[in-house]
């Protein structure tokens with residue numbers, strides 16, 4: 001007996017999930033794409049007040065108008081009709097792809113990039129097609145490869161800016177190039193900006209600032225340590241690109257949870273933004289400690305120079321799968337770069353979004369493993 005739909009048969013557990021599942025209990029976790037700090041108290045406190053009032057209703061499908069206005073303000077646009085509040089960025093991605101992909105439509109993805117894009121594209125019947133970022137040149141866009149990945153079936157491109165796992169953004173030339181080509185070829189641009197607020201020095205430009213057929217998704221998961229609240233959005237300079245998303249979102253989940261939407265209004269207030277800044281600065285300080293440790297203790301390691309938290313992408317000059325498996329046995333979880341695409345081979349993604357003492361303990365496990373290797 002087999003009740004499963006054909007479309008889910010090829011969907012497998014992600015490599016990252018397999019690593020977590022095989023980790024010994026009590027492992028140090030530098031693998032999670034989650035900022036492992038608590039949600040700021042002003043947000044949880046406000047949510048408690050909302051709960052105590054007792055009335056927890058549905059909201060309009062696209063979200064509370066006050067929150068949509070706040071999100072519109074964040075992008076310096078006055079149009080709250082261009083915003084759909086979603087259940088995290090993940091639902092925004094799913095709903096957008098569901099709205100725009102026909103069977104066999106092709107979607108361009110960077111190699112390497114965030115794993116979930118491929119799976120969601122396949123879930124809705126589309127086909128991922130990869131273009132290369134150059135591991136030998138700070139993962140810069142290889143323009144030839146970009147052009148070659150475009151076919152008559154290309155419908156969309158998904159960019160992750162800043163990137164998971166790289167922590168880099170496309171520079172101004174690369175961005176202009178991508179937008180120009182996509183305009184010429186009628187390719188819809190979907191940009192995932194969930195890491196935008198975790199910049200090291202300068203907040204990157206949002207793609208909302210550019211002209212074109214562009215949809216941006218983002219969330220409060222990373223910026224405000226609110227992963228479990230499941231609060232994100234899809235937004236576009238063009239209202240007509242968001243309208244079908246609001247329509248489908250209604251049938252996926254009706255609306256994002258009321259309590260989370262209220263909490264999000266607090267998160268996007270002046271006080272909430274100040275809390276977000278504290279999180280960002282804590283990450284910058286963690287990063288500094290991690291880089292100092294590695295430079296001092298593992299001088300052969302090549303750390304990718306990037307501009308956003310919470311990941312270091314590091315080449316330890318050793319096979320990434322071998323190293324990850326060895327570290328797992330020693331009770332440390334990190335993610336092999338090749339899990340994100342073949343160009344990530346021999347790189348390791350390390351999250352430094354944990355308390356500093358845990359971070360250093362984790363890095364000591366790596367140093368000890370590599371030091372043993374060299375004896």
Ligand SMILES: Cc1ncc(COP(=O)(O)O)c(C=O)c1O
Pocket residue numbers: 033034087088089090091114160164192194218219220221227231232
């Ligand atoms: C690039 C990227 N996009 C989206 C998500 C999911 O974000 P959310 O919690 O808002 O669904 C993640 C989570 O790790 C991510 O790394």
